[in-house]
Amino acid sequence: MCVITIHYTDGSFGYFSSYTLGAMYAAQFMAAMKQTVDVEKATLSGDLVKQATGDVLNASFFKAHLEKRYLG
Numbered sequence: 687m688c689v690i691t692i693h694y695t696d697g698s699f700g701y702f703s704s705y706t707l708g709a710m711y712a713a714q715f716m717a718a719m720k721q722t723v724d725v726e727k728a729t730l731s732g733d734l735v736k737q738a739t740g741d742v743l744n745a746s747f748f749k750a751h752l753e754k755r756y757l758g
Contacts, residue, residue, distance in 0.1 A: 719725050728734035735743045 716725065723734070723737075725734065728737065732742060735741070
């Protein structure tokens with residue numbers, strides 16, 4: 687069963703099953719990372735993002751994503 691509900695400020699419809707899928711991916715990715723990475727230490731030091739992407743957390747990637755998705 688898929689529950690459709692309005693939960694965005696602009697009145698768009700969202701599927702909560704998407705959140706479940708995201709949580710499932712996150713759990714599986716975390717389990718795999720913990721086999722080779724001290725995730726807590728890497729997260730606290732900020733090294734996890736840099737190790738995974740080659741850059742520190744950078745808002746420009748999110749901004750570009752939002753502009754492409756909603757403006758482009």
